[in-house]
Amino acid sequence: MENHLDSIAISNLSIHYKKQQVLKDVNLRLQKGGIHVLVGPNGSGKTSLLNALSGEISYSGSILLEGKEQQKLSKNELAQTLSMVHSTNAVHHIQVEEFIRLARFPYTNFLGRLSETDKEIIHKGIQLVGIEELLSKSVDELSDGERKKVMIAAALAQDCPIMLMDEPTTFLDIGNKFLFSKLLQQMKLELGKTLVISTHDLDLVFQVADSVLLIQDQHIEQHSVQEVRDQKLIEKTFEAYHLQLDANGKLIL
Amino acid sequence: MSNSVNNSIYVILAPYMQIREKITFFILLLAVALLFLGSLTIGSVKIPFQEILSILGGEVAEKKSWTLIVEARLTSSLTAIFAGIGLSISGLLMQNIFQNPLAGPGVLGITSGSNLGVALVFLFAGTQSNVGVLTVIAAIAGALGVLFLIIGISLRVRNNVIVLISGLMLSYLCGAGVNIILNYSSKNQIQQFVNWGFGNFSSVHPDTIIYLLFLMLGFALLLTLLSKFWNALILGEKFAGSLGVPVFKIRIIGILVTGIMTGLVTAYCGPIAFIGIAVPHICRMLIPKTNHFIMIPLNILVGSAICLIGLIFTQYPFPLPLNAVTSLIGAPVILWILISKKAGWKTT
Numbered sequence: 348m349e350n351h352l353d354s355i356a357i358s359n360l361s362i363h364y365k366k367q368q369v370l371k372d373v374n375l376r377l378q379k380g381g382i383h384v385l386v387g388p389n390g391s392g393k394t395s396l397l398n399a400l401s402g403e404i405s406y407s408g409s410i411l412l413e414g415k416e417q418q419k420l421s422k423n424e425l426a427q428t429l430s431m432v433h434s435t436n437a438v439h440h441i442q443v444e445e446f447i448r449l450a451r452f453p454y455t456n457f458l459g460r461l462s463e464t465d466k467e468i469i470h471k472g473i474q475l476v477g478i479e480e481l482l483s484k485s486v487d488e489l490s491d492g493e494r495k496k497v498m499i500a501a502a503l504a505q506d507c508p509i510m511l512m513d514e515p516t517t518f519l520d521i522g523n524k525f526l527f528s529k530l531l532q533q534m535k536l537e538l539g540k541t542l543v544i545s546t547h548d549l550d551l552v553f554q555v556a557d558s559v560l561l562i563q564d565q566h567i568e569q570h571s572v573q574e575v576r577d578q579k580l581i582e583k584t585f586e587a588y589h590l591q592l593d594a595n596g597k598l599i600l
Numbered sequence: 601m602s603n604s605v606n607n608s609i610y611v612i613l614a615p616y617m618q619i620r621e622k623i624t625f626f627i628l629l630l631a632v633a634l635l636f637l638g639s640l641t642i643g644s645v646k647i648p649f650q651e652i653l654s655i656l657g658g659e660v661a662e663k664k665s666w667t668l669i670v671e672a673r674l675t676s677s678l679t680a681i682f683a684g685i686g687l688s689i690s691g692l693l694m695q696n697i698f699q700n701p702l703a704g705p706g707v708l709g710i711t712s713g714s715n716l717g718v719a720l721v722f723l724f725a726g727t728q729s730n731v732g733v734l735t736v737i738a739a740i741a742g743a744l745g746v747l748f749l750i751i752g753i754s755l756r757v758r759n760n761v762i763v764l765i766s767g768l769m770l771s772y773l774c775g776a777g778v779n780i781i782l783n784y785s786s787k788n789q790i791q792q793f794v795n796w797g798f799g800n801f802s803s804v805h806p807d808t809i810i811y812l813l814f815l816m817l818g819f820a821l822l823l824t825l826l827s828k829f830w831n832a833l834i835l836g837e838k839f840a841g842s843l844g845v846p847v848f849k850i851r852i853i854g855i856l857v858t859g860i861m862t863g864l865v866t867a868y869c870g871p872i873a874f875i876g877i878a879v880p881h882i883c884r885m886l887i888p889k890t891n892h893f894i895m896i897p898l899n900i901l902v903g904s905a906i907c908l909i910g911l912i913f914t915q916y917p918f919p920l921p922l923n924a925v926t927s928l929i930g931a932p933v934i935l936w937i938l939i940s941k942k943a944g945w946k947t948t
Contacts, residue, residue: 401842426844433839440701441834441890452832452843458893459828505843 353411354379354509354541355400360408362395369395371565373408377543379508382535382555383569385545387562387584393545396567397511400543401431413508426453430505432498432512443489443497444482447473450504472503475533492523499530503538510534512544516551524550531555549581617894621887628886628901632681635908639677642916645669671806678809679801680907683872684879685816686865688903689823689896690858691876692883696830696892697751697854700760701937704877705862708767709746711873712774714866715797717742719781722793740863746770747859751851799870799922801911812868819857820900826853827892834890873923874930875910879903881937 355377362370369392377383385393398404402417402425410417412428420428430450451465461469473479476496481489486497495515502510516524532555534540546552552559552572559575561568561584570580617625640652647666655661655670687705694703694710705711717738725734749770754763782790796803804812823830829850832840841847865872883898906929913925 403838403841422844422846426842431839431842433836433842445890446835449832449835450843452828452840452845455828457825457828459831501839 352379353377354381354413355543356409356411356414358409358411360396360399360406360410362392362399362404362406364395364404368565370399370562370567373567375560375567375569377541378557379541380535380539381557382531382542382544383558383560384552384556385543385560385562385567386547386552386581391562392565393562394513396562397431397513397543397545400509401425401429401511423453426505426507428507429509429511430502430507432495432502432510432515441486442482443478443484443486446486446497447501447504450501453505468506469504472500475503475537476500476530491518492520492526495519495523495527496530503534508539509541509543512542514546514548515544516546516548524548528554552581621889621894624886625898625901628898628905632901632904632908635905635912636677636681639680639908639911640670640673642912643669643673644915672802675804675806675809676801676911677908678813679804679869680911681904682804682809682813682816683801683865683869684875684903684905684907685820685900686861687872687875687907688879688883688899689820690862690865691878692880692892692895692899693823693830693854693858694876695880696833697851697858698754698760698763699833699836700763701881702760702764702877702934703767704874705743705858705866706871706873707764707877708750709770709774710743710750710859710862711866711871712771712778713742713744713746714739714863715742715871716774716777716781717863718796718867719778719793722789722796723781723785736864736867739867740860742774743863743866744856744859746774747855751855796870797923799872799926800914801869801907801922803870804868812864816861816864819861820896823854823857824893824896826850827896830854830892831890870923873927874934875903875906875926878930878933879906881933882906 353376355375357373357375357377360370360373360375361368373396385396387393395404399406400410400412400417402420412420412425415424415428417425447469448461451461451469452459454465455461473482476499478493478496478500481493481497486494489497495518516527519527528551531542531544531551535542535557544551552575556572559570559572559580561570561575561580563584570578575581637649637652640656641647641649645666647669651661651666652670655667656674661667661670690710691704694705694708695701697703698708717740718735721732721735721738725732746767750763750767753766757763757766778793782793785793829845832843832845833847833850835843837847862876879899879902880895883895883902886902887894887898889895906926910922910925910929914920914922
C-alpha cells in the first residue's frame with residue numbers, strides 16, 4: 348500500500364537490458380528523508396535501478412515519486428522531483444559557479460534568467476557543501492574530491508526532494524569520505540532529502556544508511572542496518588563467506 | 601564568508617554583463633563599423649572618403665564609375681558580414697553540440713559536403729554567372745548530409761578524436777567525389793569551380809544580399825533565444841537530460857540551422873576556411889564565458905570583423921585569394937590553442 352511517508356514507491360518493477368532481465372518483480376517503499384543504500388555485486392542492477400528511477404531507461408511496473416507516477420511526469424516535473432549526482436568525467440571547461448547555476452534549468456524562464464529565489468537556493472547549496480573557494484575555478488581543474496562536492500552542490504541547486512548517487516565515494520580519500528558521510532547526514536537532517544545511493548563502500552552502509560537495499564539474483568530486499576549486521580547479509584549477498592565484519596561493519600583483515 | 605567570495609558570487613550570478621564585457625562589445629562594434637567603412641574605401645581605385653559617404657547618402661558622385669564601384673564594394677562588405685555571422689555561429693554551435701573544441705564546418709567535413717553538392721550542380725546544370733537556387737539547395741543538402749552522418753558517428757563512438765578523424769575521412773570522400781566530377785567536366789566548368797573554391801565575397805547579386813543578411817540575422821536571433829538550451833548542453837548529454845533538457849530535439853534544431861547557415865555561406869562565398877573553428881576561440885579569449893546569450897552576439901561581431909579584414913586583404917596591398925587570407929588568420933589561432941591547451945576540453 349502506498350503511504351504518504353514514502354518518497355519512492357516501486358511496484359512490480361522489472362528491467363531488461365540488452366534482452367537480458369536485470370531486475371524482476373521489485374517492490375520497495377523508500378521512506379521520505381531517509382538514506383537508502385543499494386548494495387550488490389557488480390552487474391547486479393544497481394545502476395539500472397537508478398536509471399529507471401531517473402527515467403533514463405524503460406521498465407515495466409510502477410514507480411511513484413513523491414506520490415506521482417514517474418512515467419506521467421513531464422521532463423521538467425521529473426527534473427524538479429529527482430536529481431542525480433553525476434560523475435564528472437563528461438564535464439568540460441566551465442567555471443564552477445556557472446556550472447552550478449545551470450542546474451537551475453528546470454526553474455528558470457525561457458531566457459534562463461535567475462530570480463532572487465534561484466540565487467538563494469544556489470547560495471545555500473554552495474554553503475552547505477563548503478565550496479566557496481572553488482567558485483571561480485574551472486571544473487576540469489578540480490581534484491576528485493572537489494569535483495564530487497561541486498556535483499553535489501549542482502544537485503542541491505536543482506532543489507529536488509529526491510537525490511540519487513551512483514557510487515559517490517569512488518576515488519575519494521579517507522578525509523573526503525568522512526566529510527562526504529557528514530554531508531549526507533546534513534542533507535538528510537537539514538534539508539529533508541531522500542537519498543538513494545548505490546555503493547560498494549561498506550563504511551558508508553554502516554555509517555549513514557537508514558535502510559539497506561540488497562540486490563541479488565534480480566531481486567531487491569530491504570533491510571535495516573541492524574538486520575544486515577546481525578544476519579551477515581553482506582556476506583550472503585556477495586557469496587563471500589570468508590569475509591569477516593566487526594560489530595561496526597568494518598572488514599576484519 | 602570572505603569579501604572575495606561575496607564578490608565572486610555576485611560576479612557570476614549577476615544576470616547583466618560586466619563593465620569589462622560591455623566595453624569589449626563597444627570596442628568590437630566600433631571596430632566592425634570602422635572595418636566596414638575601411639572595406640568601402642580600400643581598393644585598387646582610390647575614391648575620396650567624402651565621396652563614399654555622399655554616395656552612401658544617395659547623392660550623385662563626381663564620377664559615375666565611383667557609384668558603381670562603391671555599390672559593388674558595399675555588396676562585398678555586406679556579404680563578408682553575412683559569411684562572418686553564418687560561419688562563426690555555426691562553429692560555436694558545432695563545438696557545443698559535439699562537445700569538441702576543434703569542431704567546425706571545415707574540420708568536420710560539412711563544407712566538403714557543400715562542395716560536393718555545388719560540384720554536382722556545376723556538372724549537371726552548367727555554369728552560372730550568379731549563384732542560383734539549385735546551387736544553394738545543393739550546398740545546404742551536402743552540408744546537412746555530412747552533419748547527420750557525423751552526429752550518427754558521434755552518438756556511436758562518443759570519442760572526440762575519432763569523430764574528428766571521421767570528419768576528415770568524410771571530407772576526403774566528398775573530395776574524391778568532387779575530383780571524379782571535375783574529371784568529367786569541361787575546362788570552363790573546372791575553371792568556374794576552382795574560382796569558386798578560392799572563396800570570395802563578390803558573387804552575391806546586390807539585390808539579394810540584403811535578404812541574405814536578414815535571413816542570417818534571423819537565424820542568429822533564433823539561436824540566441826535558444827541560449828538557455830545551448831548553455832545546458834555544456835553540462836554533457838546525461839546531466840542536461842536529467843535537468844529536463846530535450847537533448848535530442850535541441851541537437852536536431854542546432855544541426856538543421858547550422859547546416860543551412862554553412863550551406864548558404866558556402867553556396868554564395870565558396871568553402872571559406874578557418875572562420876568557423878577560429879572565431880569562437882578568439883571570442884572565448886576576449887570574454888572567457890560559456891553563456892550563449894553573450895557568446896552568440898560576440899561571435900557575430902568578431903566573425904564580421906575578421907571577414908571584413910579578410911575582404912580588405914583580398915584587395916590591399918595586392919590581390920589575394922580569400923581562402924589564403926582566412927587561413928593565414930585562422931590557422932595560427934588554432935595552432936596556438938592546441939599548443940597552449942586553451943581549448944580546455946578533453947579530447948576523449
